[in-house]
Amino acid sequence: MNSEKKFLTSFDKSYSANIFFKKPDKYREIENHSRSNKNIITIGSNYSYAPMGFDKNSLAIDLSSFNRIIDFNLDKKEITVEAGLKIYDFLKFTLKYNLWLPQIPGYPFITLGGIVATNSHGKSCGTHGTIRKSIKKIQLFHKINGWLDLSENENKEIFDLTIGGFGLTGTIVAITFKLTELESGIFETHTEEVKSFEDCYKKISDDKNEKTFTYSWNRADSIKNFGTGFIYKNKLNSNNKTNGYLREIKQKKISSFLPLSLWNSLSVNIANNIYYKIQKMKKNKLNEDLIQVIFPYIGRESYFKLFGSKGFIESQILVSSKNMRMFMDEFLNIFKKHSPVITLFSLKNMSGEHNYLRFEENSVCVSFDFTNTKKNMEFMSLVDKLCVKYKAIPSIIKDSRLDKKTVSDCYIYYQDFKNKLKNYDNKRVYQSAISNKLDL
Amino acid sequence: MKYLIIGASSGLGRELAYEYAKNKHDLVLVSRDLRDLAAIKSDLEKKSEIKVEIIELDLSSESEIEKNLFVERFFNEIDGILFPIGMMFDDDKIELDQEKIKKLFKSNFTSIAFIISKFLRSLSLKQGGIVGFGSISAYLGRNLNPYYSASKRALESHFESLGFLSKKTGLKIQFYVLGYVDTNLAFGKKLKLPKGSPKKLAKIVHKNRNSKFQKIFFPRWWGLVAMILNIVPIKILFFMDKIFK
Ligand SMILES: Cc1cc2nc3c(=O)[nH]c(=O)nc-3n(C[C@H](O)[C@H](O)[C@H](O)COP(=O)(O)OP(=O)(O)OC[C@H]3O[C@@H](n4cnc5c(N)ncnc54)[C@H](O)[C@@H]3O)c2cc1C
Numbered sequence: 012m013n014s015e016k017k018f019l020t021s022f023d024k025s026y027s028a029n030i031f032f033k034k035p036d037k038y039r040e041i042e043n044h045s046r047s048n049k050n051i052i053t054i055g056s057n058y059s060y061a062p063m064g065f066d067k068n069s070l071a072i073d074l075s076s077f078n079r080i081i082d083f084n085l086d087k088k089e090i091t092v093e094a095g096l097k098i099y100d101f102l103k104f105t106l107k108y109n110l111w112l113p114q115i116p117g118y119p120f121i122t123l124g125g126i127v128a129t130n131s132h133g134k135s136c137g138t139h140g141t142i143r144k145s146i147k148k149i150q151l152f153h154k155i156n157g158w159l160d161l162s163e164n165e166n167k168e169i170f171d172l173t174i175g176g177f178g179l180t181g182t183i184v185a186i187t188f189k190l191t192e193l194e195s196g197i198f199e200t201h202t203e204e205v206k207s208f209e210d211c212y213k214k215i216s217d218d219k220n221e222k223t224f225t226y227s228w229n230r231a232d233s234i235k236n237f238g239t240g241f242i243y244k245n246k247l248n249s250n251n252k253t254n255g256y257l258r259e260i261k262q263k264k265i266s267s268f269l270p271l272s273l274w275n276s277l278s279v280n281i282a283n284n285i286y287y288k289i290q291k292m293k294k295n296k297l298n299e300d301l302i303q304v305i306f307p308y309i310g311r312e313s314y315f316k317l318f319g320s321k322g323f324i325e326s327q328i329l330v331s332s333k334n335m336r337m338f339m340d341e342f343l344n345i346f347k348k349h350s351p352v353i354t355l356f357s358l359k360n361m362s363g364e365h366n367y368l369r370f371e372e373n374s375v376c377v378s379f380d381f382t383n384t385k386k387n388m389e390f391m392s393l394v395d396k397l398c399v400k401y402k403a404i405p406s407i408i409k410d411s412r413l414d415k416k417t418v419s420d421c422y423i424y425y426q427d428f429k430n431k432l433k434n435y436d437n438k439r440v441y442q443s444a445i446s447n448k449l450d451l
Numbered sequence: 452m453k454y455l456i457i458g459a460s461s462g463l464g465r466e467l468a469y470e471y472a473k474n475k476h477d478l479v480l481v482s483r484d485l486r487d488l489a490a491i492k493s494d495l496e497k498k499s500e501i502k503v504e505i506i507e508l509d510l511s512s513e514s515e516i517e518k519n520l521f522v523e524r525f526f527n528e529i530d531g532i533l534f535p536i537g538m539m540f541d542d543d544k545i546e547l548d549q550e551k552i553k554k555l556f557k558s559n560f561t562s563i564a565f566i567i568s569k570f571l572r573s574l575s576l577k578q579g580g581i582v583g584f585g586s587i588s589a590y591l592g593r594n595l596n597p598y599y600s601a602s603k604r605a606l607e608s609h610f611e612s613l614g615f616l617s618k619k620t621g622l623k624i625q626f627y628v629l630g631y632v633d634t635n636l637a638f639g640k641k642l643k644l645p646k647g648s649p650k651k652l653a654k655i656v657h658k659n660r661n662s663k664f665q666k667i668f669f670p671r672w673w674g675l676v677a678m679i680l681n682i683v684p685i686k687i688l689f690f691m692d693k694i695f696k
Pocket of ligand 1: 022052053054055056057058059060063064065074094095115116117118120121122123124125126128129130131132133134176177178179181182183184308408443
């Protein structure tokens with residue numbers, strides 16, 4: 012069976028390579044293809060910002076034909092699906108029964124295999140944590156170790172290494188999820204203005220309401236207005252029972268032919284001013300549907316396109332409440348010195364227990380996007396040092412810039428993950444550009 | 452209505468299963484690997500209100516065919532049979548070993564003819580349908596895949612014969628001659644011409660299911676290629692082949 016050669020680029024445009032890939036559509040082809048190359052890696056929809064699902068020396072196994080529902084038990088609220096199924100198609104089915112996964116990430120065409128392998132989280136991660144909380148079982152194929160069933164009771168160590176294990180333990184073929192009830196498909200979004208970062212942080216970290224999804228949009232285009240913005244609270248509108256229905260949306264190509272980024276300090280300032288004014292004029296309470304709330308980038312894909320062919324970097328950092336103030340004070344100091352071009356800045360709560368390379372902890376998640384320039388890179392290398400100093404955790408799937416030293420210093424279980432992975436697969440068959448960079 | 456799809460686990464066969472299920476037909480799906488069939492069955496049954504039966508079968512084995520398919524219940528229940536199968540070997544050259552040649556002919560032609568002959572009576576009584584899938588490669592002898600193309604040429608001839616029968620019996624016979632279709636058989640191959648979509652083909656097949664004898668090229672323009680291959684003398688084609696090499 013032939014391989015196809017493709018030129019692939021990571022979502023943030025930091026890495027491109029000609030890769031060979033195979034697209035099995037039978038179970039025995041997963042076995043045969045996996046055995047046909049020394050190094051392999053499974054690729055989902057390639058929506059990771061960093062190059063997690065491919066590498067120039069690895070054969071990529073594209074699992075998109077494995078997109079079926081294998082089992083569904085309404086009484087137990089459990090579903091088993093193949094890993095190539097996309098979130099959107101998954102929800103189309105489960106929402107008919109008013110069920111869903113509250114930990115799904117913000118783009119509907121991401122695969123379920125991808126979200127398990129990166130231990131993704133959604134907007135309500137302060138309440139619902141990461142996808143790990145909804146995973147009951149995984150069926151995995153490993154080139155050397157063969158077919159494995161993984162769960163809390165079976166192969167537990169591999170189960171733990173696989174969730175958030177970046178596809179390095181093998182190909183996730185099927186996953187059993189515990190589903191959560193969704194009372195309504197309509198959310199009431201409350202908007203509240205915040206006057207500073209302090210103000211925003213206090214309101215976000217004080218928010219302990221289980222039923223609201225709280226996050227912020229903050230300005231970071233100048234030191235003067237740093238942190239001003241809005242907090243959004245999405246509350247399920249239980250009076251409005253419009254479940255069972257997911258609006259039709261089409262997958263769009265997010266590539267850019269712009270040679271240069273149209274985002275610079277001036278354009279970011281103008282865009283922020285316009286957005287700020289629009290938000291102020293809008294009612295501070297409005298109804299939004301599931302797609303608007305859960306997938307905020309739908310219809311706003313041009314935001315990414317405007318970064319042009321050089322792309323962008325997103326940094327997502329978990330900072331504990333104990334260290335947040337000191338972290339931000341120093342962050343602002345280097346911000347003043349370097350004036351980076353930050354296009355988006357946001358906060359949300361995160362809950363969970365940190366282990367291995369999982370982006371998960373009881374803390375606040377600070378996210379920001381910036382343009383790919385030398386000045387911004389210098390700024391970010393200082394932020395890396397802050398992360399190490401304040402034991403903050405930067406996201407590996409989002410920030411392709413991170414080097415081995417920063418990751419191994421920030422992720423206290425880095426070596427543990429690496430050792431256990433090597434123990435399980437001493438040939439280290441599954442490798443991506445990022446796993447190589449981080450020496451995993 | 453209940454349809455039997457032979458070779459339903461991947462590519463065109465899988466698309467046909469989904470298209471027929473979408474149109475609320477019950478299905479009997481046959482392929483070599485039960486794991487793939489089981490996944491399709493559960494997915495189809497969860498998403499649509501149809502019944503799906505699955506049968507694991509090696510089409511090159513007559514005894515397996517007899518045991519699993521030639522049962523009274525199927526003769527009574529099946530309203531149509533589709534054969535979206537095409538076995539290929541990477542080393543299919545003139546010197547291919549005998550066992551493989553036999554296997555290719557059994558899977559791509561003799562077994563199909565065998566199944567049709569057994570179901571002919573029951574399908575004729577119901578004015579049911581039989582759908583075959585050939586290949587444009589059958590239109591000219593070749594260096595690569597000669598046994599595959601020969602078996603497909605035999606199949607096409609067989610369906611033409613069935614076409615004559617359809618006039619008398621009311622059987623609905625359709626034969627699709629496929630050019631490049633975007634399935635795993637064409638995956639990664641450097642093709643000079645574009646691939647047709649199996650989803651689109653499945654829709655066409657379902658739409659045509661009640662028509663009388665038809666031979667259809669897919670994608671359509673392959674009909675023109677076939678016509679040229681038919682009218683240009685073979686000597687000229689050999690000569691052109693020499694020049695272009
Ligand atoms: C617009 C946008 C919004 C996003 N929002 C969020 C968010 O809110 N929260 C969040 O956590 N993330 C978010 N992400 C990131 C995204 O959820 C993850 O990067 C996810 O892994 C992407 O999945 P994918 O299907 O594209 O997989 P890929 O990017 O192709 O692969 C991701 C990783 O998963 C592995 N993998 C994929 N499939 C399998 C499999 N079957 N078996 C084994 N390994 C596999 C790959 O090897 C790779 O390591 C967002 C991304 C985008 C582009």
